[in-house]
Amino acid sequence: MTGKRVLTTRENAVPALAEAFREHGFEGASLAVLSKATGLGKGSLYNFFPGGKEEMMEAVLADVDRWFAATIFAPLEQAEDPAAAITGMIEAVTAYFRSGRRVCLVGALGLNAGGEAFATTINGYFSRWIEALAHCLEVATVPATSAAHLAEEAVSGIQGAIVLARALGEADAFNRIVERQRATLLAAIRGYATS
Amino acid sequence: MTGKRVLTTRENAVPALAEAFREHGFEGASLAVLSKATGLGKGSLYNFFPGGKEEMMEAVLADVDRWFAATIFAPLEQAEDPAAAITGMIEAVTAYFRSGRRVCLVGALGLNAGGEAFATTINGYFSRWIEALAHCLEVATVPATSAAHLAEEAVSGIQGAIVLARALGEADAFNRIVERQRATLLAAIRGYATS
DNA sequence: ATCGAGTTGTACCGACCGGTACAACTTACG
DNA sequence: CGTAAGTTGTACCGGTCGGTACAACTCGAT
Numbered sequence: 001m002t003g004k005r006v007l008t009t010r011e012n013a014v015p016a017l018a019e020a021f022r023e024h025g026f027e028g029a030s031l032a033v034l035s036k037a038t039g040l041g042k043g044s045l046y047n048f049f050p051g052g053k054e055e056m057m058e059a060v061l062a063d064v065d066r067w068f069a070a071t072i073f074a075p076l077e078q079a080e081d082p083a084a085a086i087t088g089m090i091e092a093v094t095a096y097f098r099s100g101r102r103v104c105l106v107g108a109l110g111l112n113a114g115g116e117a118f119a120t121t122i123n124g125y126f127s128r129w130i131e132a133l134a135h136c137l138e139v140a141t142v143p144a145t146s147a148a149h150l151a152e153e154a155v156s157g158i159q160g161a162i163v164l165a166r167a168l169g170e171a172d173a174f175n176r177i178v179e180r181q182r183a184t185l186l187a188a189i190r191g192y193a194t195s
Numbered sequence: 196m197t198g199k200r201v202l203t204t205r206e207n208a209v210p211a212l213a214e215a216f217r218e219h220g221f222e223g224a225s226l227a228v229l230s231k232a233t234g235l236g237k238g239s240l241y242n243f244f245p246g247g248k249e250e251m252m253e254a255v256l257a258d259v260d261r262w263f264a265a266t267i268f269a270p271l272e273q274a275e276d277p278a279a280a281i282t283g284m285i286e287a288v289t290a291y292f293r294s295g296r297r298v299c300l301v302g303a304l305g306l307n308a309g310g311e312a313f314a315t316t317i318n319g320y321f322s323r324w325i326e327a328l329a330h331c332l333e334v335a336t337v338p339a340t341s342a343a344h345l346a347e348e349a350v351s352g353i354q355g356a357i358v359l360a361r362a363l364g365e366a367d368a369f370n371r372i373v374e375r376q377r378a379t380l381l382a383a384i385r386g387y388a389t390s
Numbered sequence: 391a392t393c394g395a396g397t398t399g400t401a402c403c404g405a406c407c408g409g410t411a412c413a414a415c416t417t418a419c420g
Numbered sequence: 421c422g423t424a425a426g427t428t429g430t431a432c433c434g435g436t437c438g439g440t441a442c443a444a445c446t447c448g449a450t
Contacts, residue, residue: 053439108307
């Protein structure tokens with residue numbers, strides 16, 4: 001226990017790894033790419049992440065999950081002000097995904113095979129998001145089944161907005177779609193719960 | 196011009212290539228994978244696709260585009276019976292994507308970098324889909340701006356449904372979401388065009 | 391100054407990558 | 421049957437993959 005943390009890098013490198021995985025995918029992000037992205041040599045990377053790429057991705061996913069839990073899930077779950085929580089979610093998501101220019105790491109990982117190793121993490125990410133949003137809607141006037149459907153649709157819609165905005169190279173498409181999601185959710189809160 | 200087509204394979208191999216690209220992505224689909232998927236050796240593959248993987252993907256995308264144009268876009272564009280065209284679109288899409296178990300090749304290609312080489316094809320696929328659906332809605336009572344928004348939202352929603360169903364490993368999620376899209380579109384046709 | 395735990399770059403490994411070359415084969419036509 | 425165009429498997433190329441080994445280095449504690 002002499003040298004503690006000389007330059008403290010492991011947690012420091014995670015955001016750079018996340019960006020690299022987002023841009024190139026899990027299989028596409030070679031060690032050369034990850035090394036350049038972090039500024040660390042292979043030796044350093046394997047020193048911090050002995051499990052290799054898989055452990056790096058696990059660390060990234062844990063970091064992403066922590067961020068979403070604190071910034072998005074928690075406000076929805078406590079839901080003292082449902083409308084504000086939903087508006088906050090939309091704004092946070094728009095900023096985080098940079099209007100669709102930035103890919104959702106978890107969603108993309110679930111699409112391409114090779115993400116099977118992280119299946120439970122991926123499932124948990126979306127499950128918790130949907131449940132948190134549904135709970136927030138239930139705290140408002142929305143009945144349980146409608147809340148579940150609306151939540152599922154909103155989370156799905158955000159993912160679709162990312163795909164479409166990327167495909168069209170049109171960030172405004174993301175903003176438009178997500179804004180409509182917000183309006184739908186807020187309308188439901190105000191008592192227009194559909195069947 | 197003696198040997199015509201001995202076993203006529205080029206067009207015959209495209210569906211197998213498409214499945215391989217869907218399952219492994221563009222970068223993840225190695226020549227070994229493609230060879231096994233098609234049952235053809237590397238020599239045969241390069242005989243039919245001298246441009247390598249890129250030409251194979253182009254052929255696959257052209258095939259996908261042909262299928263969508265004939266099965267989905269054309270009925271929307273002629274739109275003699277808008278409601279029937281929309282219901283047909285939803286049913287065809289559900290069958291094609293196997294309730295989300297099957298990935299949308301074009302959407303996934305747009306997410307992961309490396310699909311940049313096919314950017315215009317990807318853009319065209321989604322643009323035409325949205326425009327065809329919007330035109331179909333316009334043929335019904337829906338005003339132009341609402342039609343454009345609804346169409347954009349529906350196509351985006353289908354992509355999101357694929358992402359979510361895959362992430363949750365729950366095919367029913369796809370069916371639920373897509374069914375709601377159908378209901379929304381048909382409701383709009385019946386005159387409930389929103390702002 | 392010395393030591394040792396922690397950190398880093400670099401050389402290297404076998405495996406596999408996309409792609410090429412080419413000999414062996416199949417087949418239609420004369 | 422002979423031949424040539426078309427098709428196929430296989431060996432091979434340089435390069436890169438993920439991962440390992442290890443010597444050189446940093447730096448706080450003594």
